[in-house]
Amino acid sequence: MAFVVKRLLEFRDRTAIAGVGYTPFGKDSGVSTLTLACRAIMAALDDAGLTPDDVDGLATHRVGDSAAPSLVGPALGIHDPHWHLDQFGGGSVSHAVVAQAALAVAAGVAETVVCYRAINARSEFRMGGTGRALPVSPEVQYQAPYGYVAPPQQFAMYARAHMLKYGTRAEHFGQIAVTQRANAAKNPRALMRTPITLDDYLAGRWIAEPFRLLDCCLETDGACALVVTSAERARDLRRPPVLVSAAAWGGGQSHLSGGPSDPTVTAAAALAPRLYGQAGLGPADVDVAQLYDCFTYSVIVQLEDYGFCPKGEGGPYVASGATALGGPLPVNTHGGFLSEGYVHGVNHIAEAVSQLRGDAGDRQVPGAEVALSTAQPGYVLPATSALILRRG
Amino acid sequence: MSDPPAGAWRPDRDSAPWWERTGREEFAVQRCDSCGTARLPARAFCPACRTEGWHWEAAEPAGTVESWIVNRRAFAPGFAVPSVVVMVRPDAVPDCLLPGSWHAAREPVGGERVRGVFVPVRDGPTLVGWEPVVR
Numbered sequence: 001m002a003f004v005v006k007r008l009l010e011f012r013d014r015t016a017i018a019g020v021g022y023t024p025f026g027k028d029s030g031v032s033t034l035t036l037a038c039r040a041i042m043a044a045l046d047d048a049g050l051t052p053d054d055v056d057g058l059a060t061h062r063v064g065d066s067a068a069p070s071l072v073g074p075a076l077g078i079h080d081p082h083w084h085l086d087q088f089g090g091g092s093v094s095h096a097v098v099a100q101a102a103l104a105v106a107a108g109v110a111e112t113v114v115c116y117r118a119i120n121a122r123s124e125f126r127m128g129g130t131g132r133a134l135p136v137s138p139e140v141q142y143q144a145p146y147g148y149v150a151p152p153q154q155f156a157m158y159a160r161a162h163m164l165k166y167g168t169r170a171e172h173f174g175q176i177a178v179t180q181r182a183n184a185a186k187n188p189r190a191l192m193r194t195p196i197t198l199d200d201y202l203a204g205r206w207i208a209e210p211f212r213l214l215d216c217c218l219e220t221d222g223a224c225a226l227v228v229t230s231a232e233r234a235r236d237l238r239r240p241p242v243l244v245s246a247a248a249w250g251g252g253q254s255h256l257s258g259g260p261s262d263p264t265v266t267a268a269a270a271l272a273p274r275l276y277g278q279a280g281l282g283p284a285d286v287d288v289a290q291l292y293d294c295f296t297y298s299v300i301v302q303l304e305d306y307g308f309c310p311k312g313e314g315g316p317y318v319a320s321g322a323t324a325l326g327g328p329l330p331v332n333t334h335g336g337f338l339s340e341g342y343v344h345g346v347n348h349i350a351e352a353v354s355q356l357r358g359d360a361g362d363r364q365v366p367g368a369e370v371a372l373s374t375a376q377p378g379y380v381l382p383a384t385s386a387l388i389l390r391r392g
Numbered sequence: 393m394s395d396p397p398a399g400a401w402r403p404d405r406d407s408a409p410w411w412e413r414t415g416r417e418e419f420a421v422q423r424c425d426s427c428g429t430a431r432l433p434a435r436a437f438c439p440a441c442r443t444e445g446w447h448w449e450a451a452e453p454a455g456t457v458e459s460w461i462v463n464r465r466a467f468a469p470g471f472a473v474p475s476v477v478v479m480v481r482p483d484a485v486p487d488c489l490l491p492g493s494w495h496a497a498r499e500p501v502g503g504e505r506v507r508g509v510f511v512p513v514r515d516g517p518t519l520v521g522w523e524p525v526v527r
């Protein structure tokens with residue numbers, strides 16, 4: 001075990017994110033996911049001061065809805081990548097992709113990896129349960145025959161469990177929507193920039209009780225890409241490097257008997273001590289957090305499971321204003337999936353990079369040095385992943 | 393209950409015997425032959441002792457309400473709106489959470505006692521729904 005820990009500490013700050021790139025976000029991109037991927041990758045490479053000739057690794061995650069590295073590579077004239085990853089999975093693996101790219105770079109398998117996610121989640125492949133074919137997976141047979149098929153339903157179910165156990169209220173969920181919209185108002189990329197009030201939230205139509213419209217993330221067409229390379233190389237590139245201080249994976253409660261079964265505790269609770277230990281930091285050291293917000297509730301449970309407040313107090317913590325810009329822990333400063341757009345986790349990492357480089361404009365957290373960015377915390381399937389990033 | 397969405401119900405080689413039993417209005421659990429741990433949903437290995445031997449055992453379809461939602465839009469074709477989906481912690485396997493249909497005029501209450509009802513579906517499985525013990 002000591003050996004493992006030592007090796008993990010050797011990984012700390014060895015790799016960096018040297019560039020970020022986006023396509024515009026919208027409701028109908030009018031182009032293929034291959035085109036979106038190429039555009040975001042070219043933007044990220046330009047940000048880093050690199051070209052496709054510098055790239056020797058490609059990585060993505062997807063659920064059969066986007067262009068694979070084996071397609072994107074040839075499309076950009078990257079014909080023989082030394083390393084690639086085509087990770088099946090949803091938001092819970094979003095940060096694992098970057099973590100694995102960092103491991104590949106640290107191991108010397110590749111020098112410069114581009115991680116990307118391209119998605120036409122509004123115009124082609126909606127995730128909100130309107131027309132998407134059901135995945136073929138063994139657990140689906142115990143859910144779909146009851147009409148229980150879509151993420152808004154699943155997260156509403158877990159949110160209600162948290163309300164019942166801890167007294168979490170609609171106003172707590174609403175405060176997250178309101179706060180993130182205020183952040184998005186300061187983000188030129190964001191799809192939804194008109195400020196909202198708690199009354200607007202409460203007046204929203206029901207989707208699946210206890211969730212209203214503004215509990216749910218946007219379905220977005222767009223792409224986002226990140227350039228991962230060694231810390232050493234990143235220091236010679238165009239932009240200030242952002243170091244990967246820690247990366248971790250975790251598991252937790254499941255629909256299968258035999259393990260943890262408290263629906264109010266996520267896989268993040270198991271992951272967090274490993275993540276912080278690897279970085280040599282704790283929750284109090286985090287200056288800004290981008291927490292996976294497929295729904296408002298997922299922010300509340302992660303605030304608890306990543307140790308920012310005691311278990312069960314995520315709702316009151318948010319209501320106190322702690323997660324707003326100017327508070328002790330600004331969360332989802334870009335507006336998150338709720339208001340910026342939904343790029344399946346990658347735009348959270350990109351925003352963390354922006355905050356640590358100090359180029360987040362009107363929504364900049366002054367002096368931000370340490371950022372936490374997280375994947376879907378392990379509902380639906382018991383797996384999550386997260387990164388701690390640090391200004392280089 | 394109306395038809396489930398196409399392709400939604402696809403028993404696999406682990407689960408087919410469980411669904412056969414719901415068709416006979418039996419709520420079955422797998423009981424490990426080695427250590428006696430009950431498990432759901434169906435699968436070959438006991439997660440406690442990691443052995444394969446098991447037998448099916450009829451259990452009381454009873455449990456408690458862990459959570460529920462009220463669908464306010466149609467997430468799948470053929471399902472009524474509004475409708476409740478309940479998540480139940482079965483007594484027989486208390487570390488499992490099962491979603492199911494809700495069979496009462498009122499909404500569930502957190503932690504209340506429920507019992508299973510068997511719901512045949514045309515050209516499909518017999519589903520396990522839940523109704524309150526105290527109506």
Ligand SMILES: [Zn+2]
Nearest residue numbers: 424427438441
């Ligand atoms: Zn056993």
